[in-house]
Amino acid sequence: MPIALNYHDTGGDGTPLVVIHGLLGSADNWRSHVKQWQAERRVIAVDLRNHGRSPHAAGMTYEAQAGDVLTLLDRLDVPRVHLLGHSMGGKVAISIARLASERVASLIVADIAPQAYGHGHDAVFAALRRVEAGRPANRREADALLAEHVEDRGTRLFLATNLERGEEGRLRLRIGLDEIEGDYEAIMAAPAGEGAFEGPTLVVRGARSRYVTDAMLPVLREVLPSAEIETLDAGHWLHAESPEAFQAVINAFLARQPE
Template sequence: MILNSIETGAGAPLVLLHGLFGAAQNWGGLAKRLGQRYRVLAFDARNHGSSPHAEGMDYRDLAADVAETMAAHGVEKARVVGHSMGGKIAMMLALTRPEVVERLVVADIAPAQYRADSREYVAAMQAMELSTGMTRREAAAQLTAAVPEEGVRAFLVQNLTFDGGQPRWRVGLDHIATGMPQIEAFNAPEGARYTGPTLFIRGTRSPYVREKHMDRIAELFPFVRHESLDTGHWVHAEDPNGFLALVDSFLS
């Protein structure tokens, strides 16, 4: 599958991969700043943003989408940065197609199984009544019971479009719902390792990367370096300057 992409800058190629219910545009200012030194390609994952909708959210399929899209852009090898679900895609790309990954940056996720709040979010989004003339604020209000955090509600309803006043989801919501067990899992190929330079960045106030994950990370990515920022899960959004400094230093 060829994914939708947003490209900026010139130089060595750098691929950015967003998290669940995100989109390439979420990299915004960071992509522009990185574009001062790199040819930045931010991809919408399948069933996200403006990329095609399709069944299957297995990370091997998602990584294959990235490799195919890189090739379509004439990119043989790139530095790859992924956050959350995008970090899992980046890890799987490195493990299954190491020849296309020059350096790997994984932001606040581990190669592990998670049971997060996302299933409840998906169910609430599917249950919403979308009516002509509805505003984004009114749509967000329908999520209040299932999603108490205002910021998360605002993030989720960014996936609504309002063509002709009729709201609709631009994400492949049903495909994501069916694929939630695959999104939560991470099944590395037997015996796979990525021996290129790897950086894991965790938020110290995030529950996603813990001491219990370190042995598995080292097993799959033996040339790993760990850094942390005083943030929650959204490391690149909560501390963009700190995140950029770590990434820029590592990539260069």
């Protein structure tokens, strides 16, 4: 059953750009990009279920997550959108494009391929569980707890965006970690839907990322036959590592799309 997602809507006319974050991210992570895009168009940035300020609910399948976004667009009376999704959000975007292609004016997929992936978040989940149990009083204490399982400081800073102050003054996780871990296999699975999305598509990948390798391109082309491929000098979080280059390729692609 679809849930009511939290979202940020900049308002305005024309076909909106819908921004969908990745695993353990939120709409907040995209604020700097949204600020720039809103000068040219309406932007709707969503918090997926069990993320950000959206409700927690069992089931992380891509069919369910796509249904949440489509329900939001129906509620906002938005018939057609440009879709941008990063990582897990990219799979949600591909799922929407396959399940409801008439709603998608164009598709932008950031550093993910339309296929299943292996496990790779055990240390991250362990770090978040450590924070959950440790109930830190401040972000310095939270970082020390995260560091017991995650060495990279950039990753720890990203994970810390999921912390909020609780009623007792301690930091707590705002994500639905039980729900995310409980259906992790669905997150690692291929996008929902069947067949190909034939509409205008841009795939932006990081040269230092393993998520969209050259070996994956044949599978990608089967699902996204019209895809333009852009490679940035970045890792998986390319929108944060190379924000100006990321903005440039997105803006150039959108400028070519009819409203």
